Amino acid sequence: MIQKSIIRWGILGTGRIAGDLATALQVIPDAHLVAVGSRSQESADAFAAKFSIRNAHSSYENLVKDPEVDVIYVATPHPMHKENTFLALSHGKHVLCEKPFALNSKDAESMIAFAREKKLFLMEAMWTRFFPLMEKLREILASGAIGKIQLFSADFGFRGPNDPSGRLMNPELGGGALMDVGIYPISFSSMILGTPDRITSMAQLGETGVDESSAFLLGHPGGAISSLYTAIRTDTPHEATIMGEKGHIRIHSHFWCPQKMTITLEGQDPEVIEMPIESNGYQFEAMEVMKCIREGALESSIIPHNETVSILKTLDTIRLEWGLKYPGE
Numbered sequence: 312m313i314q315k316s317i318i319r320w321g322i323l324g325t326g327r328i329a330g331d332l333a334t335a336l337q338v339i340p341d342a343h344l345v346a347v348g349s350r351s352q353e354s355a356d357a358f359a360a361k362f363s364i365r366n367a368h369s370s371y372e373n374l375v376k377d378p379e380v381d382v383i384y385v386a387t388p389h390p391m392h393k394e395n396t397f398l399a400l401s402h403g404k405h406v407l408c409e410k411p412f413a414l415n416s417k418d419a420e421s422m423i424a425f426a427r428e429k430k431l432f433l434m435e436a437m438w439t440r441f442f443p444l445m446e447k448l449r450e451i452l453a454s455g456a457i458g459k460i461q462l463f464s465a466d467f468g469f470r471g472p473n474d475p476s477g478r479l480m481n482p483e484l485g486g487g488a489l490m491d492v493g494i495y496p497i498s499f500s501s502m503i504l505g506t507p508d509r510i511t512s513m514a515q516l517g518e519t520g521v522d523e524s525s526a527f528l529l530g531h532p533g534g535a536i537s538s539l540y541t542a543i544r545t546d547t548p549h550e551a552t553i554m555g556e557k558g559h560i561r562i563h564s565h566f567w568c569p570q571k572m573t574i575t576l577e578g579q580d581p582e583v584i585e586m587p588i589e590s591n592g593y594q595f596e597a598m599e600v601m602k603c604i605r606e607g608a609l610e611s612s613i614i615p616h617n618e619t620v621s622i623l624k625t626l627d628t629i630r631l632e633w634g635l636k637y638p639g640e
């Protein structure tokens with residue numbers, strides 16, 4: 312296989328997370344951010360000027376047609392992920408798509424099927440999984456150091472703006488804590504315990520009809536239980552703890568960009584592992600995308616397609632319990 316030394320990125324959307332990935336790409340020597348696309352020329356120009364990007368497109372269509380781009384990063388609100396991903400794939404671009412990958416598992420399945428048909432790489436941007444500390448954690452768990460996992464707890468809640476038209480609260484933009492940040496503890500639970508076979512949850516729905524805080528209990532084959540919660544109107548401790556038969560591992564705040572964990576084994580002093588990172592941490596998922604593209608892979612083994620779908624199935628089940636549907640669903 313011919314190895315391309317440089318992978319050329321295009322960013323679709325110019326919001327907060329788009330800027331974070333643009334910043335992270337600067338620390339990857341063989342990543343070139345060559346294009347950005349926005350719904351307005353003004354935003355595209357401002358973003359391009361900030362990150363020294365040569366091609367600033369006034370539409371997403373023009374971005375995906377840019378022959379200089381190898382891979383598109385979809386950085387729009389959740390309900391647009393499906394349409395934007397289809398657009399990029401249909402123009403022969405590989406795609407890294409923000410989380411939640413889609414509004415529901417059915418949409419995710421159609422995106423994945425299309426990418427496979429086109430023989431293009433597609434991955435959910437669950438950036439947490441690619442941190443060096445997460446890799447270390449997976450090694451420790453695989454070694455059996457803490458024995459069989461019995462319990463897992465994690466939380467991701469923050470006090471966001473109470474703006475009914477904003478992305479967090481507006482059902483038209485896929486609002487609610489579960490889709491925005493509840494997916495992190497659920498994805499973590501999936502990584503260490505697999506797909507749940509029992510799900511119980513409870514939510515406080517706010518005035519716009521979306522979940523402002525909620526809690527979930529996931530039961531896993533073999534008996535382990537995950538106890539998780541999330542919020543967009545309340546700040547929570549932002550920690551995760553894995554409890555096994557022989558000890559427990561605490562992943563310190565913020566567990567979704569993990570740099571410190573404490574391992575406590577029965578009868579031993581706690582061991583602290585710190586793995587600080589440079590930049591903002593989004594470079595690790597981008598490096599995985601580039602590695603997979605070079606290998607000709609269509610998916611990443613760290614967040615494979617079937618797991619992206621199964622995580623969205625968990626979210627579907629939870630929303631069904633609450634009667635929370637998004638417009639157009």
Ligand SMILES: NC(=O)c1ccc[n+]([C@@H]2O[C@H](COP(=O)([O-])OP(=O)(O)OC[C@H]3O[C@@H](n4cnc5c(N)ncnc54)[C@H](OP(=O)(O)O)[C@@H]3O)[C@@H](O)[C@H]2O)c1
Pocket residue numbers: 324325326327328329348349350351354355386387388389391409410411436438478484490491
């Ligand atoms: N991985 C992470 O750590 C992380 C963190 C935050 C967010 N996210 C995810 O990233 C996605 C975007 O979040 P964000 O916080 O970056 O949002 P944001 O700041 O609101 O930016 C979203 C961008 O999407 C584009 N867009 C297209 N249609 C839109 C519409 N109808 N309304 C508003 N914007 C629209 C806009 O770019 P143009 O105007 O240029 O077209 C806008 O700047 C979400 O799915 C979120 O879950 C991930």
